[in-house]
Amino acid sequence: MEAPATENLAEFLQHRLDKLARWREAGIDPYPYRYDATHRSDQLKADFDRLAESKDEVSASGRIMALRGFGKSTFVHIQDEAGQIQVYFQTNKLGADVYERVGWLDMGDIIGVKGTMFKTRTGEMTITATSFELLTKSLEPLPEKWHGLADKELRYRRRYIDLTVNPDVREVFRKRAQALRELRSYLDGQGFLEVETPVLQPLYGGAVARPFVTHHNALGVQLYLRIADELYLKRLIVGGFHKVYEVCKDFRNEGMDRDHNPEFTMIEYYWAYADYTQVMELTRALFRHLAEAICGGLKVPYGESEIDFDEDWPQRPYLEALGEALASDPVGLSDNELAELCETHGQAAPDGASRARLYDQLFKLTVEPELVSPTFIVDYPKELSPLAKAHRTNPDLVERFELFVGGHEIANGFSELNDPADQRARFAGQVKMRAGGDFEAHVMDEDYIRALEFGLPPAAGVGVGFDRLVMLLTNQRSIRDVLLFPQMRPEAPTDSEHDAERS
RNA sequence: GGGGGUGUAGCUCAGUGGUAGAGCAUCUGCCUUUUAAGCAGGUGGUCGAAGGUUCAAUCCCUUCCACCCUCACCA
Numbered sequence: 001m002e003a004p005a006t007e008n009l010a011e012f013l014q015h016r017l018d019k020l021a022r023w024r025e026a027g028i029d030p031y032p033y034r035y036d037a038t039h040r041s042d043q044l045k046a047d048f049d050r051l052a053e054s055k056d057e058v059s060a061s062g063r064i065m066a067l068r069g070f071g072k073s074t075f076v077h078i079q080d081e082a083g084q085i086q087v088y089f090q091t092n093k094l095g096a097d098v099y100e101r102v103g104w105l106d107m108g109d110i111i112g113v114k115g116t117m118f119k120t121r122t123g124e125m126t127i128t129a130t131s132f133e134l135l136t137k138s139l140e141p142l143p144e145k146w147h148g149l150a151d152k153e154l155r156y157r158r159r160y161i162d163l164t165v166n167p168d169v170r171e172v173f174r175k176r177a178q179a180l181r182e183l184r185s186y187l188d189g190q191g192f193l194e195v196e197t198p199v200l201q202p203l204y205g206g207a208v209a210r211p212f213v214t215h216h217n218a219l220g221v222q223l224y225l226r227i228a229d230e231l232y233l234k235r236l237i238v239g240g241f242h243k244v245y246e247v248c249k250d251f252r253n254e255g256m257d258r259d260h261n262p263e264f265t266m267i268e269y270y271w272a273y274a275d276y277t278q279v280m281e282l283t284r285a286l287f288r289h290l291a292e293a294i295c296g297g298l299k300v301p302y303g304e305s306e307i308d309f310d311e312d313w314p315q316r317p318y319l320e321a322l323g324e325a326l327a328s329d330p331v332g333l334s335d336n337e338l339a340e341l342c343e344t345h346g347q348a349a350p351d352g353a354s355r356a357r358l359y360d361q362l363f364k365l366t367v368e369p370e371l372v373s374p375t376f377i378v379d380y381p382k383e384l385s386p387l388a389k390a391h392r393t394n395p396d397l398v399e400r401f402e403l404f405v406g407g408h409e410i411a412n413g414f415s416e417l418n419d420p421a422d423q424r425a426r427f428a429g430q431v432k433m434r435a436g437g438d439f440e441a442h443v444m445d446e447d448y449i450r451a452l453e454f455g456l457p458p459a460a461g462v463g464v465g466f467d468r469l470v471m472l473l474t475n476q477r478s479i480r481d482v483l484l485f486p487q488m489r490p491e492a493p494t495d496s497e498h499d500a501e502r503s
Numbered sequence: 504g505g506g507g508g509u510g511u512a513g514c515u516c517a518g519u520g521g522u523a524g525a526g527c528a529u530c531u532g533c534c535u536u537u538u539a540a541g542c543a544g545g546u547g548g549u550c551g552a553a554g555g556u557u558c559a560a561u562c563c564c565u566u567c568c569a570c571c572c573u574c575a576c577c578a
Contacts, residue, residue, distance in 0.1 A: 008547035009513060012529060066538070073535035090535060107528075120536045128536095144514040144527050146539055151514085153570045165514095208578060254577045255504095347575080360578080384578080402578075412578065440577080463578095489569070 009141075016139045019104045023134055026101070030137040035112040037061045042082035044117060048125045051117040060085055060127060061112040061135060063164065064105060066145065074102050075126075078111060079164075086126040087113050093130060101134075108138030156486050169481075172474045175294050176482055179470055180247065182293045183267060186286055192243040192269055197232035199225060199249065205448070206230030206387070207463075208440045209252040212262075225251035230387065230461065231448050233270045234416060237459050238451045245269035247466070258478045259408060259468060262487050270461035276399045276415040279460040280376055283403060283411055284313050287374065287469075294473045301475055302406050308373050315376040315401070322359065325366035330359060338362065356383035371404035386426040386442055388414035406472055413462030420452035 023030040037059045044051065044058060051058055062078030062085070072091040077084045091099040105111065115129040143149040148165045155162040155169075162169050184194065202221065204211040206228030214223050229248045236244050248266045256262060271279055291298050291309040298310035323329050326341060333341070338358040345365040359381060367377070379391055380400045388398035400414035417423050427449070430442035470482040480486035 008529075011546070012513070015530075068537055068540055069534090070537065070540085071534045073537085075537050075540085077538080086538080088536070092535080118536090120538090122536075122538075124536090124538075126536085141513045141528060146527065147515045149514070150516095151510095151570085153510095154514090156570090210577085252577075255575090257577090258572090260577065409578065491569085 012141055013139060016106060016137065019106065020137045020139075022104050023101075023137070028101075028134065030134050032133065032135060035059075035061050035133065035135050037112060040082045041078070041080050041085035044085055044127070045083075045125050048117055048119075052119065052125075055116045057114055057130070058117060058127065059112060059114045060087075062110065063138075064107055064109045064111060065142070065165075067105065067107055069103075072099070076105070076111075078113065081170075083167075086120075086124050087115070087132075088118075088120070088126050088128045089132070090128070093128060094132075098131065102132075105134070106138060108140065108142045109134060110136040110138070152480075153488075156480055156488055157491065159484055172470075172476060172482060173484060175474050176470045179290055179294050179473055180466070182290055183286065183466075184247070186289050187243075187245050187269060190243065190282070192245045192271075193241055195233070195236060195241075195244050195246050197226075197229050197236075197246060197248075201226050201232075203443055203445050204228075205442050205445055207250075207252075208442070210254055210439055212251045212253050227252050228266065228463065229268050230463070231445060233268055233461065234456060234459065235448070235451045237270050237272050237416075238454055238456045242272045243270070256487060258480075261467070261479050261483055264479070264483075265466040267464040267466050268461060270416070270459055272457045272459045274460045275458065276378075276401055276413060276460045279413045279462045280315070280378075280401055280403075283413065283462055283464070284374070287403075287405075290469070290473060300472065302372075302472060303475070303477065305372060307406055307472060311373055313374045313376055313403075315378050317379045318363070318377050318381070319359075319379070319397075321367050321377060322363050325370075326362065330362070354383065356381050360384060368404065368409075369407050372407055374403065374405045376401045376403055385414065386430050387417055387423075389417045389419075390422070408468055408471075409465070410468050410472070411462055411464045413460060416456065416459045416461055418452055418456035418458065420449050423452055424449050 020030050039047070039058050039060055041060060041062065044060060060078065060080065062080035064076050065079045065084060066075075066077040068075045074089040076087045076089065078087055089099060089102045094102075111132055112135050113127055113129050113132045115127040115131075118126055118128055120126050143161060143165050145165075149155055149158075149162055155166075163173075188194070200214070200216070200223045202223060204224040204227050206226075207230070209227045211224040211227050214225065215221070216223050226248070227250055229246050229250070233244055233246060246268055248268055249263055250266045251263050252260075253262065254260065269279075269282075271282070288298060288309050291300055298308065300307045300309065319330055330338065335355055335358060338355070342358065342361050342365070345362065347361065347365060371377075378399075378401045379394070379397045380388070380402075382388075382390065382396055382398050385398045385400050388400040391397035391399050398414060398417075401412070402409050403411040417426070424444075427442055427444045431444050433441040434443065467479050467482050471477070471479065474482060476482050
């Protein structure tokens with residue numbers, strides 16, 4: 001165990017250990033095995049009138065979050081998953097011997113209480129204890145009770161404390177679980193089959209990103225943690241499933257910021273015999289369902305503004321949206337002119353940037369920040385999308401959409417490219433970019449081409465950034481606030497650990 | 504990687520080139536319907552780390568570390 005940093009902490013720990021010893025000396029195990037409470041705190045409150053009237057014996061368990069002693073009586077708030085309930089200990093109710101043990105309790109201890117319900121003079125619903133048990137002794141101090149734990153680093157590193165003292169954090173993760181549940185039931189209801197595909201992949205693909213690399217000893221091969229599930233899910237469409245989806249943990253070996261964590265959750269769904277207009281409609285219906293289920297309505301507060309999932313969701317062609325923002329047709333501009341525009345909009349393009357890349361940068365600078373209410377940007381240039389099918393009316397474009405909400409990209413989908421020759425050519429283009437130093441470009445995936453040669457029916461698919469969706473639904477501005485344990489730099493080893501490593 | 508910020512008691516935060524502060528928590532005492540309990544008295548600090556300047560550094564300088572914000576990278 002880590003040594004206490006200061007005298008104060010050492011003293012604190014010693015006091016707790018002394019009390020722990022007192023329980024043991026009294027023949028009581030301070031870490032017993034189970035406790036069966038009759039009620040949760042919210043149930044006691046909801047059913048209070050009946051319970052107070054009948055004087056039925058109730059029991060509850062939880063962590064002591066407040067403790068006020070008055071000599072021969074003591075008030076305690078215990079907190080369970082649903083909230084807090086007050087407990088009242090009195091000498092003449094418990095007897096002097098049992099009441100003495102109340103003095104062995106501390107903030108943070110976990111106890112079980114039996115008693116009956118009543119209201120104090122100030123009207124608070126309270127259990128008056130007829131007996132109680134220590135369920136777990138706590139040896140660490142809780143943070144300050146009024147301000148809670150505010151330090152973000154400590155909140156992320158010691159999420160268990162954050163969850164204990166900050167109830168709204170618990171609420172965010174309840175909503176996250178609810179969103180996932182609703183998403184599954186919605187897709188299941190639409191006839192989608194939930195599947196699981198490999199996290200460890202011999203080739204990575206389906207997105208433009210650098211992978212985490214690992215090694216399998218038995219096979220003696222290099223493997224990659226998946227960056228996307230796309231190519232496996234489409235193989236399943238080849239295999240005859242009509243509608244599949246996966247809740248995918250993906251891994252990308254890239255920078256971290258407010259919108260990016262190296263591991264994150266993507267929802268991908270693929271629908272055979274459908275095109276991108278149909279998956280757009282499905283995505284819209286899914287998001288509206290989630291907003292209603294999680295937020296209780298289609299108008300969702302987000303920061304200073306509000307996101308309205310109820311309005312029509314406009315579909316704006318990529319080049320048209322870009323053209324409007326630039327006040328000239330981007331197709332008619334030379335690469336040099338595009339690069340100059342990047343500069344005038346505040347950010348120079350990297351040297352030798354491809355045309356698609358210049359478009360992309362201009363789009364991010366001018367169009368993307370404006371897309372607060374849900375908007376589909378559709379029909380992207382081909383170079384940006386090596387897995388999307390060419391547009392049925394314009395061979396320079398692909399049938400692809402990205403959904404923007406709150407200024408962030410939330411979903412991305414397209415009519416799937418199913419012509420094996422075209423796919424091979426696109427992969428070849430990617431391989432060339434890769435040879436040119438672009439480590440994020442796709443690699444050639446022969447097995448995937450073979451699957452297409454076997455025959456992928458017309459299909460469309462979507463990837464949804466689930467963490468970002470949860471950010472919208474819970475009004476959080478950082479991805480770290482919707483991940484229970486966001487990626488952090490490992491803590492520096494303590495001196496003792498350091499010594500242990502050296503010896 | 505660039506720019507900005509933060510780091511002082513367990514927690515939330517003040518503060519100063521000359522022996523370190525508050526509130527809460529903690530400890531002791533009093534108190535049987537309290538509730539940010541109260542009253543009285545205590546304990547608790549390598550002022551993120553290492554160097555430097557200085558008679559003297561928590562404060563000024565340099566470097567480093569962690570975290571936050573921002574830009575870049577990143578579908």
